[in-house]
Amino acid sequence: MVQGRVLLLNGHTWEPLSVITIPRAINLVLAEKAIVVEQSGEFLRTVRDKFPIPSVIALRTYVNVPRRQAHWSRRGVLVRDSFTCIYCGIQPGQLMRGKMLTKSDFTVDHVIPRSRGGRDTWTNTACACYACNHRKGDRLPHEAGMKMAWEPKTPRTSYLVVAVGSGNDTWRRYIEY
Ligand SMILES: [Zn+2]
Numbered sequence: 001m002v003q004g005r006v007l008l009l010n011g012h013t014w015e016p017l018s019v020i021t022i023p024r025a026i027n028l029v030l031a032e033k034a035i036v037v038e039q040s041g042e043f044l045r046t047v048r049d050k051f052p053i054p055s056v057i058a059l060r061t062y063v064n065v066p067r068r069q070a071h072w073s074r075r076g077v078l079v080r081d082s083f084t085c086i087y088c089g090i091q092p093g094q095l096m097r098g099k100m101l102t103k104s105d106f107t108v109d110h111v112i113p114r115s116r117g118g119r120d121t122w123t124n125t126a127c128a129c130y131a132c133n134h135r136k137g138d139r140l141p142h143e144a145g146m147k148m149a150w151e152p153k154t155p156r157t158s159y160l161v162v163a164v165g166s167g168n169d170t171w172r173r174y175i176e177y
Pocket residue numbers: 085086087088089090128129130131132133
């Protein structure tokens with residue numbers, strides 16, 4: 001089956017702009033407004049023609065779009081961290097004390113706890129498994145003797161693009177943040 005969406009990148013910078021339909025993407029390429037960056041390997045057949053369907057395209061010129069700050073959400077934090085615990089690295093599908101973890105076993109941890117003034121921001125929150133979240137409690141990581149495996153960052157791109165594209169490997173390297 002043809003995957004129904006194409007990732008559109010900005011000109012020059014190749015920042016992700018949006019996710020568009022296949023006909024719109026092909027129109028942009030045929031109108032020479034965009035170039036093909038990655039092919040999907042699929043074809044769109046019409047009565048007369050056969051067009052290779054792109055997976056990623058980029059505009060030929062740079063358009064100045066005000067960068068939208070990705071809106072913070074619990075779901076966004078979990079997606080950003082790929083449901084990986086920032087403290088122990090465990091992921092859904094792995095075993096913890098004989099129990100197979102699912103996405104619902106992962107929570108949003110506040111690095112600086114809310115009870116101590118920590119806020120709902122991208123840099124103060126990360127995905128943690130329930131065991132690590134419980135162990136950390138109302139402490140800072142170093143007070144609990146816990147280490148963060150990475151530093152939580154504000155996503156560079158709209159979370160919509162990241163969330164939609166997270167299942168598409170050819171998109172992944174264009175939407176890293
Ligand atoms: Zn953990």
